[in-house]
Amino acid sequence: MIKFDTKVQYLKYQVLKEVARHAHNGDLMEHVLDIPKDIVSGDVPTMRCCVYKERAILAERVKMAINTDRSKNNVIQTIDIACDECPVGGYEVTASCRGCIAHRCAEACPRQAITFDSQQKAHIDKSKCVECGLCAKVCPYNAIVNYQRPCEKACKVNAITMDDNKKAVINDDKCIACGACVYQCPFGAITDRSFILDVIKLLKESNDNNEYKIYAVVAPSIASQFSYVSLGQVISGIKKLGFYSVVEAALGADLTAYLEAQELASKGFLTSSCCPAFVAYIKKEFPKMVEHISHNLSPMAVLAKYIKDNDPQAKVIFIGPCTAKKMEIKEETVRPYVDSVLTFEELQALFDSRDLKLSTLKEDVLDNASYFGRIFARSGGLSDAIKQAMLEQKIDFDLKPKVCDGIEECKTALLKASHNVLDANFIEGMACIDGCIGGAGCLTHGVKSKAEVDKYGKLAYEKTINEAISVIK
């Protein structure tokens, strides 16, 4: 049973699980210092130079899991002592250089930065190199490599630099909390702060949903997660944790598509508002484009608002693949509706902290949304839904969507749009590659994820957006 893509995720999960277990038992403060040793119990190091460093890093992970220091706004944080200070040399010639005669590298270099020694081996003059990478591309032996930090490489908004000690530093003015670095750092030195204790507290104080009811609003990307059991068993598990009801965020997506189609037709140009990292990116890097962001709440927020409009005492927890949602709920327009956010990683930790064996649970049902709401989970789904919503509402509008898969494509489209040269009237922006199924809070990221979302979409009881939202309009 493979639950995670990497051991880094597994470590984070172990910490979250132990924190959650003790929190539930009410003895977290007595045991908080024991957790690192409970996880790394032996004397032989398996990850770092010694078990003491391993435990010291785990202690930092515990801090991120209990998240008591709320002085920092960003939910994405570095763990300094976990950062391995990866080489940052840029393009370098390795020992694979054969000292050939062709010298394609030097021919390709636009800055004459490559010279050769007496053995004809190439050397790059760092003062001339502009890191274009052309030499690496043409070398027949792949002898030139780019020593770039995985975190910096993952961060397409250039929010990560290094300090004087070569430790990774996040520039909060640029960070959009997409979590790409969290998932990509091979040492787990960047992580998302958890609100798992807030959720456990809400669950405990609800007194079995008698004081107030707790609703789980679950993102449709769940279709590609927890693949070792059925979705129905996951829903049973969420209710066993103490949630009163589980609702599809995809129903909110249906409503978002319905309203956004109207807004687009009346304004003529729009950028989507459902990906919080994309919205944050526009606000930080393209302030002049802010006026074009759809004014509709995200699917999560619009559904949470419906729940609270009808049950003002209710508490709403969003469960999804997304670290940026942890920032979205701090927005003034969203804060009243969503009480907390869990990632799928954190949900897995919650299940196992209570020793819930999902495979033994009976199957519950989850069915509120249409196919179109559900496919919001993957790139292109939102645009398909807008098209459908226009069709169903008989809106006469020549929709030209630009589907942006990942923040780099978002950047290109926004640049063009800000210069009025984008051949599209709707920008679907998803910060993660593949859309939400590529989110940093997913347990697994697989090639089959998109197919699983589409399959799940087709299982929906409601076939149209209008039918799905008729009950909440």
Added chain:
Amino acid sequence: MMKITVCIGSACHLKGSREIVERLQALIIKQNIADHIELKGTFCLGNCAKEGVSIMIDDQYFNVSKENIEHFFNEEVLIRLKAQ
């Protein structure tokens, strides 16, 4: 004001709560009583295992199916409304 709350949670949804809501909306318009009834949706009334869709009239609980919705409307909703 009478409050009718229809469960639109997953289990009731699959038992036809959308059709129930649509029938109720139509019946309310037909009887011209929209000013007297507040029709609301809720995600779960805690009776997922029971047959039919869960509905509350104010604080009273009912199970209604697509087949007997009109009977429910006439016998429970209209009679209560007249009594008010």
